[in-house]
Amino acid sequence: VGTEAVVSTQSTGFTLTYGLYGCSASQRLRQSDEVNKQLDKMGYNIGVRMIEDFLAHTPSAKRCTQFEEVADVICKQGFRMFLGIVPEVRNWNAAKDEFTLLLTENPLSEFVELPPNCADSLWYSNIICGVIRGALEMIQMEVKCTFIGDTLRGSDSTEIRVKFVKILEDSLPAGED
Amino acid sequence: VVSTQSTGSSGINAEYGETDMSQDEEFKLVYGMLYSLKSFVSRISPATSDSFQSYSTNNYKMSMYETPSGCKFVMNTAVEWSPQAVSEILHSLYKEVYVEFAVKNPLLNLQETIESELFKSKIETFINTRIREM
Numbered sequence: 001v002g003t004e005a006v007v008s009t010q011s012t013g014f015t016l017t018y019g020l021y022g023c024s025a026s027q028r029l030r031q032s033d034e035v036n037k038q039l040d041k042m043g044y045n046i047g048v049r050m051i052e053d054f055l056a057h058t059p060s061a062k063r064c065t066q067f068e069e070v071a072d073v074i075c076k077q078g079f080r081m082f083l084g085i086v087p088e089v090r091n092w093n094a095a096k097d098e099f100t101l102l103l104t105e106n107p108l109s110e111f112v113e114l115p116p117n118c119a120d121s122l123w124y125s126n127i128i129c130g131v132i133r134g135a136l137e138m139i140q141m142e143v144k145c146t147f148i149g150d151t152l153r154g155s156d157s158t159e160i161r162v163k164f165v166k167i168l169e170d171s172l173p174a175g176e177d
Numbered sequence: 178v179v180s181t182q183s184t185g186s187s188g189i190n191a192e193y194g195e196t197d198m199s200q201d202e203e204f205k206l207v208y209g210m211l212y213s214l215k216s217f218v219s220r221i222s223p224a225t226s227d228s229f230q231s232y233s234t235n236n237y238k239m240s241m242y243e244t245p246s247g248c249k250f251v252m253n254t255a256v257e258w259s260p261q262a263v264s265e266i267l268h269s270l271y272k273e274v275y276v277e278f279a280v281k282n283p284l285l286n287l288q289e290t291i292e293s294e295l296f297k298s299k300i301e302t303f304i305n306t307r308i309r310e311m
Contacts, residue, residue: 049281051246052244052246052248052275052276053276053281055244055245055246055271056244056268056271056272056275056276057272062245063226063245138246139245140247
């Protein structure tokens with residue numbers, strides 16, 4: 001009981017902190033578009049470091065050879081480790097390079113209601129897209145990650161579309177060959 | 178001597194003295210050599226994916242541990258050290274020192290040489306503890 005209480009205080013704290021940031025960004029930037037971009041950028045910066053934390057604590061994670069494995073690891077290990085949820089992977093396209101993440105619960109938006117002026121345009125949890133993009137880039141995979149639905153905006157479900165773009169090649173730093 | 182390098186790898190000379198070139202030159206040399214070796218090793222290998230672990234001379238063994246995110250940890254040890262021991266040490270170094278004190282420090286630019294005294298001292302403590310346990 002003690003540990004559970006601690007964890008839920010921590011995650012509530014995180015939810016509230018994220019909410020405050022979202023609020024202040026909204027007020028400062030005015031346009032939802034800008035806020036969305038800002039959240040994505042923040043997520044990206046978090047993601048490029050978060051991947052190291054993830055890899056250090058998941059030594060069994062090996063190089064994925066299929067994009068399907070990547071999706072699986074993101075949900076079952078990544079999301080679980082950092083947000084305590086396990087999204088579902090859905091709606092693969094024919095080429096198997098695009099899928100949807102269905103979030104049945106979202107700890108970030110636990111206490112949130114979107115005001116009418118941004119209820120159609122703000123992707124409240126856009127930080128998650130940035131995190132996925134940043135983390136995958138550090139393991140040489142370029143992806144596009146966007147929200148396609150959010151229960152905060154009245155959709156039936158909260159969904160993120162992840163599309164594989166390309167493998168990033170290893171390159172020597174400039175000045176060496 | 179503890180040293181860290183701009184491409185996110187850290188080189189540690191645990192026992193003997195320093196080499197007679199500047200740290201910068203040494204880093205470039207080591208990095209270039211490891212890059213070539215990695216490429217060579219995987220091309221020659223009969224397996225589909227293989228990676229370079231270490232080389233030994235009469236006097237030392239240089240081992241490398243690379244994470245899937247491209248972070249390389251390089252350590253020189255005595256020749257007798259087993260590859261498993263070194264690999265385990267480097268992985269723990271990654272997990273307990275690099276992730277905790279470098280990655281999680283938002284003030285550190287990981288693309289540049291890491292100057293943080295805290296990070297360096299944590300590495301030293303970690304290595305000294307491990308050496309005593311060997």
